[in-house]
Amino acid sequence: MDTWYIRTEHMDVGYDGVPLIRNIEIGVRRGEILTLIGPNGSGKSTILKSMIRQLKLLAGVVVLDGEAMAAMKEGDIAKKMAIVMTERLRAELMTGEDVVATGRYPYTGRLGILTAADKQKVREAVALVHGEDFADRPFSQISDGQRQRLLLARAVCQEPEVIVLDEPTSFLDVKHKLELLEILKKLVRERNVAVLMSLHELDLAQKISDRVVCVANNAVDRCGTPEEIFTNEYIEALYGMEAGSYNALFGSLEMGRVAGAPRAFVIGGAGRGIPVYRALQRRGVPFAAGILAENDVDYAVAKALAVETVAVPAFAPMDEGAFDRAKAVMLGCEHVICCLDGFGELNQNNRQLRDEAAVRGKILPVSRLSELWTGGGAG
Amino acid sequence: MEKRTRLILGFLALLLGLAALVVWNVNAGSVHVSPGEIVSILLGQGGGNDVIVRSIRLPRIFAAALLGGALALSGFLLQTFFANPIAGPFILGISSGAKLVLSLTLIGFLSRGVAVGSVTLILASFVGAMLSMSFVLLISSKVKRMSLLIISGVMIGYICSAVTDFVITFADDANIVNLHHWSLGSFSGITWGNVGVMASVILPALLVAFLLSKPISAYQLGEVYAQNMGVNVRAFRAALILLSSVLSAAVTAFAGPISFVGVAVPHLIRSIFKTAKPLVMIPACFLGGAVFCLLCDLIARTAFAPTELSISSVTALFGAPVVILVMLRRQKENL
Numbered sequence: 071m072d073t074w075y076i077r078t079e080h081m082d083v084g085y086d087g088v089p090l091i092r093n094i095e096i097g098v099r100r101g102e103i104l105t106l107i108g109p110n111g112s113g114k115s116t117i118l119k120s121m122i123r124q125l126k127l128l129a130g131v132v133v134l135d136g137e138a139m140a141a142m143k144e145g146d147i148a149k150k151m152a153i154v155m156t157e158r159l160r161a162e163l164m165t166g167e168d169v170v171a172t173g174r175y176p177y178t179g180r181l182g183i184l185t186a187a188d189k190q191k192v193r194e195a196v197a198l199v200h201g202e203d204f205a206d207r208p209f210s211q212i213s214d215g216q217r218q219r220l221l222l223a224r225a226v227c228q229e230p231e232v233i234v235l236d237e238p239t240s241f242l243d244v245k246h247k248l249e250l251l252e253i254l255k256k257l258v259r260e261r262n263v264a265v266l267m268s269l270h271e272l273d274l275a276q277k278i279s280d281r282v283v284c285v286a287n288n289a290v291d292r293c294g295t296p297e298e299i300f301t302n303e304y305i306e307a308l309y310g311m312e313a314g315s316y317n318a319l320f321g322s323l324e325m326g327r328v329a330g331a332p333r334a335f336v337i338g339g340a341g342r343g344i345p346v347y348r349a350l351q352r353r354g355v356p357f358a359a360g361i362l363a364e365n366d367v368d369y370a371v372a373k374a375l376a377v378e379t380v381a382v383p384a385f386a387p388m389d390e391g392a393f394d395r396a397k398a399v400m401l402g403c404e405h406v407i408c409c410l411d412g413f414g415e416l417n418q419n420n421r422q423l424r425d426e427a428a429v430r431g432k433i434l435p436v437s438r439l440s441e442l443w444t445g446g447g448a449g
Numbered sequence: 450m451e452k453r454t455r456l457i458l459g460f461l462a463l464l465l466g467l468a469a470l471v472v473w474n475v476n477a478g479s480v481h482v483s484p485g486e487i488v489s490i491l492l493g494q495g496g497g498n499d500v501i502v503r504s505i506r507l508p509r510i511f512a513a514a515l516l517g518g519a520l521a522l523s524g525f526l527l528q529t530f531f532a533n534p535i536a537g538p539f540i541l542g543i544s545s546g547a548k549l550v551l552s553l554t555l556i557g558f559l560s561r562g563v564a565v566g567s568v569t570l571i572l573a574s575f576v577g578a579m580l581s582m583s584f585v586l587l588i589s590s591k592v593k594r595m596s597l598l599i600i601s602g603v604m605i606g607y608i609c610s611a612v613t614d615f616v617i618t619f620a621d622d623a624n625i626v627n628l629h630h631w632s633l634g635s636f637s638g639i640t641w642g643n644v645g646v647m648a649s650v651i652l653p654a655l656l657v658a659f660l661l662s663k664p665i666s667a668y669q670l671g672e673v674y675a676q677n678m679g680v681n682v683r684a685f686r687a688a689l690i691l692l693s694s695v696l697s698a699a700v701t702a703f704a705g706p707i708s709f710v711g712v713a714v715p716h717l718i719r720s721i722f723k724t725a726k727p728l729v730m731i732p733a734c735f736l737g738g739a740v741f742c743l744l745c746d747l748i749a750r751t752a753f754a755p756t757e758l759s760i761s762s763v764t765a766l767f768g769a770p771v772v773i774l775v776m777l778r779r780q781k782e783n784l
Contacts, residue, residue, distance in 0.1 A: 124673050148679030160532060160671050162725040175667055175678040181728060182663035228678075 074133070075100045075264040076121070076151070076232050081130035083113065083120040089128050090116055091288050098264040100231060103254065105275045106268040107299075108285035109309050114268040115156070117285065118236050121266070122153050135231065148176035152225035154235040159221065161209040166220045169209045170195055173228035195227035196220070199253060214241035222250060226257065233257070235267035239274065247271070251278045273321030276300045284308050315374045324374035330356035332377045334407055334434070334442060335400040335427075337361075337420050342409035343368040346436060347375045353443040358403060360396040361388055361419055388419040396423055405434040405442065456729065459722050463736040467514070470743040474510045475502055477751050482506075504641070510743065512639040512647065516700045517710060517742025518735035519651045521718075522658060523696035524711025525734045529665055529727075530689045533595045534775050537711030538578075538697035541598075542605030544706035546581025547574035547698050549609040549616075556620045567646035567702070575698035581605055582694050634705035634761035636746050643703055650699045654692055658731050661688060665727040707742075708761045709768025714738045716775050741767070 077097030084090035091113045098104040106114040119125045121132050123139065132139045135150055152173065161169050173195070174188045184192070196205045199219040204212045209220070218241050225233050233254075239247045251274060257263050269275040275282060275296070282299045284292045286308050292299060299305075305316040313326040328350070334357040336346050343359060344367065350357045359372035360380030372379045380396040382388050396419070400406055406427035413421040427433050434441065475487050482490075482498050490502045524537040538544045554573035558565045588601040658665075664685050667675040676682050700707060714737045715730065722729055745763040752758060 122673075122677060124676065143679075144676065144681050145679035148677060151677070153673070153677045155673055157671060157673050159674055160669060162669065163719065163723060164725070169670075172667065172670060172674070172678065175663070178663070180660070180663065182666055183728075 073099050076132065076134050076266065078121065079131050079133065081117075081120065081132065082128040083116050083125065084128050085116070085125070087128065091285070091290065092129075094130070094290055096283050096290065096293065098232065098266045100264045101258055101262045102280045103258055103265040103267070103278055104281050104283060105279035106266075106283050106285055107270075107272060107275050107308075108291075112285045113288060114285050115236050118234055118266070118268060119155075122151065122155075122234050123147075124155075145176055148228065150231050152228040152230035152233050154218070154221045154225050154233070154238050156236050156240065159209075159217075164209050166201065166205040166207060166209050166212060166216070167192060167196065170201075170205065170220055170223045170227060173224040173226070176228065191227045191229075195223040198226055198256075199223045200249070215243060215246050218242060219246065219250065222253065230263065232264040232266060235265070237268055237270060239269065239271060247274065254278065272300070272305065272316070276318075276321045317370055317374065319370060324371060325351055327351070327375050327377065328354050328356045329377065332356050332358040332399065332403050334358075334405045335360065335396075335403040336372075336376070337406065337408040337410060337423055338368045338372065339363075339366050339410060339417065339420065341367045344371045346407060346409055346439065347371050349439060350442065351375045355442050358399045360399065361392050361423070363388075387416055393419045393422060397426060400427060400432075401430075404432070406432040407434050407436060407439065409436060452724075455723060459733065460736070462721075463733065463740060466740045467736060467743070470740060470747065471510055471514075474513075474743055474747050475506050477747060478506065479754060508639045508641050508644050509636050509746070511644045512703060513636045513742045513746045514739035515644070515647050515651050516636070516704050516707070517714075517738040517740070517745075518655070519647075519696040519700050519738070520707060520710040521714035521734040521738025521741070522655060522731065523693045523700075525715040525727075525730055526658065526665075526689050526693040526696075527711065528715055529669060530686065530693070531589060531595075531598060532669075532671070533598060534716065534779060535595075535599055535712050535772050536602075537709070538693065538700075539606070539706060539708040539710075540712055540772075541581070541585050541602035542607075542609060543578045543581045543585070543602075543694065543697050544701050544708075545606040545609035545613070546579075546584075547577035547701035548706050549613045550574065550577030550580065551702060552613045552616050556616060560620070567643055570702040571646065571650060571699055574702040575695060577609075578694040578698040578701070581609065582690060586690070633759040634707045635749075635757070636704050636742075636760055637757065639703060647699050647703055650695065654695050654699075655731070655735055657688075658692055659728075661685075661692075662727040662731060665689075665731075669725060669727075704760065706761065708765045709772065710738055710741055710745075710764050712775075713764075713768035713771035714741050716771055717741075 074097035078094050081094040082089045082092045083094065094117060106117060108114055116125065120127055134142065134147065139147060171184060171192045174184060174191065175182065178184060178188065196202055199222055201220050201223055204216050205220065209217065218238065238250060242250060254265050255278065258265055279296055282294065282296055283290055284299060291308065300318045302316055302318050305318065315324050317324060333355055334350065336343055336357055336359045338359055339362060347359065356377050358378040359376040362369045362372060362379065362381045363384055364381050365384035369381060378399055380392060380399060382392045400423060408424045410420060472484060472487065476482050476484060480498055480501055482502060486498060487502065490499055520538060527536040527538065527541060528534055551570065551574045555565060584605055585602055589598050592598060664680045667678045667680045668685060672682055715734050718730060718733045718737045719725055722733060745760060745767065749758040749760050749763045
């Protein structure tokens with residue numbers, strides 16, 4: 071059964087009659103968030119603009135609630151679909167609340183005068199985005215983030231069944247990014263709307279989307295659940311990442327590792343190593359890391375940044391083999407940095423490593439880390 | 450509540466201004482008519498100046514009010530259409546285009562000894578307005594910068610005026626003197642017949658514009674949002690173009706090109722009412738245009754009587770500074 075609320079069939083999109091992406095087949099169900107990701111200029115916005123009819127389709131159809139959109143009346147579409155686009159909304163001499171109220175347009179009469187019920191809906195929408203504090207100020211004088219939230223309120227009070235958003239988090243700080251996405255989730259859960267949007271933030275896309283569409287090289291490259299899409303290899307390939315790496319587990323990015331013979335050996339674990347790895351990477355000092363269990367948080371970062379990482383399988387005890395390998399690497403380094411204060415029962419090999427280094431006078435305390443790049447002595 | 454008070458006071462002030470200027474306009478001139486006499490003339494009780502008031506001053510007052518309102522409204526519609534605060538029928542060269550085709554038509558008819566009716570005048574000037582408008586639209590599809598659009602409009606205006614001047618200079622005929630006078634802009638010599646024709650064009654246009662308030666308010670947010678709100682953008686744009694061209698054509702046909710009313714009045718009204726809502730702006734601009742033109746015509750007639758100034762000189766004197774102010778304010782907002 072066809073459960074798509076809005077879907078495209080053989081859609082070609084582009085500008086001035088020149089197709090940019092051909093044969094696009096995507097769809098969103100009600101109660102679901104579909105996110106478009108992909109490199110800059112890959113055509114995410116072009117797809118969205120074509121689906122809301124801002125751009126002419128070059129081929130194919132967009133079907134909204136079982137009807138071809140091209141054959142629908144503007145007023146009927148307006149009651150089913152609301153948008154939050156990146157284009158600046160002109161709002162001369164309008165307050166934030168005035169702008170939100172424009173969402174009621176499809177429901178008002180000939181002259182567009184708001185009824186008491188309309189005004190109530192506007193207030194509710196403003197409350198939903200926590201905009202009460204600035205809704206009565208001129209729209210041109212509030213911050214970009216506040217504006218973005220009111221634009222979402224505007225879309226909400228249009229009472230749509232699908233909301234299309236182009237980069238809705240672009241102007242927002244972390245708190246408001248999360249808040250906006252929470253509101254979207256709430257709309258999806260409580261009002262069963264469909265959400266179709268593009269996002270730059272991979273970590274957020276991974277966490278909020280029910281399904282993800284990847285756009286790259288003028289094509290819809292892949293479409294699937296976040297679990298299928300967000301793998302280290304695929305994301306790195308999708309964005310053509312050459313420097314640095316992507317970590318699918320944390321949805322985080324790491325800079326590229328510093329190549330060369332390791333100058334320092336970092337004994338880490340339980341998150342204590344990560345700040346040191348990053349500090350060394352920033353200053354361009356090649357380093358090795360160990361001994362880490364593969365289920366240690368430090369392992370993922372060490373793997374991305376260290377020239378060499380000595381590791382043991384998850385939940386396995388450290389063994390002599392790992393110790394010997396680590397010792398060999400450690401002895402090749404000028405300095406040893408031990409980030410650990412104490413050693414647990416399963417971590418005795420790291421204590422041994424530290425002791426070996428101490429005997430040889432290689433230990434450099436974390437507090438004197440800067441000597442690695444200032445040339446030493448300064449302390 | 451504060452909004453509503455401002456609204457009521459604003460309209461009250463405009464209506465009072467209109468009433469005062471009507472009386473003043475009847476009263477002042479080469480022949481002084483006292484308010485008491487005006488009342489008795491209007492009541493049909495006759496008086497020494499019956500003819501002057503009834504067939505010269507009153508039609509002129511009606512014309513100035515109607516045409517002023519039409520210009521201001523046309524300006525407001527064009528500003529909405531181009532999302533440009535200094536657009537207007539004169540600045541964009543639309544009035545001058547109307548003037549050019551109108552002059553050609555007049556000369557064509559007069560040289561064959563045929564009299565020209567009001568309807569023909571309006572049609573000719575509508576054709577001219579649409580010609581200029583299509584040039585402006587063509588340019589606006591290529592340039593996105595506001596200032597370039599305005600400069601192109603001013604240039605189109607100059608070209609049309611230059612050609613009109615050539616035509617008038619070489620068409621050597623006694624009637625041409627009047628034509629020259631008209632091409633500078635004036636409310637003089639308007640008959641009740643003219644007033645009837647202009648009213649039957651302008652008032653329906655005003656009504657249609659008012660009924661379009663809702664889509665206009667949507668369009669003010671930008672084309673993308675208007676479409677999403679359920680406006681048929683293509684049909685709506687065509688309607689705006691037609692309306693503003695009809696309005697400025699009607700003005701040019703009867704009074705020649707009148708400058709700056711279309712830009713200045715909507716701006717003044719916006720700053721009085723502190724809103725851009727078309728539901729308020731459309732009636733208020735119309736009233737404001739009427740008041741503005743009645744005041745300017747009063748000055749044109751009486752300042753250096755018996756010599757009459759061209760109406761455009763007076764409107765420019767008051768209107769052009771407003772344009773400069775608008776541009777300065779925009780500049781400040783954009784920085």
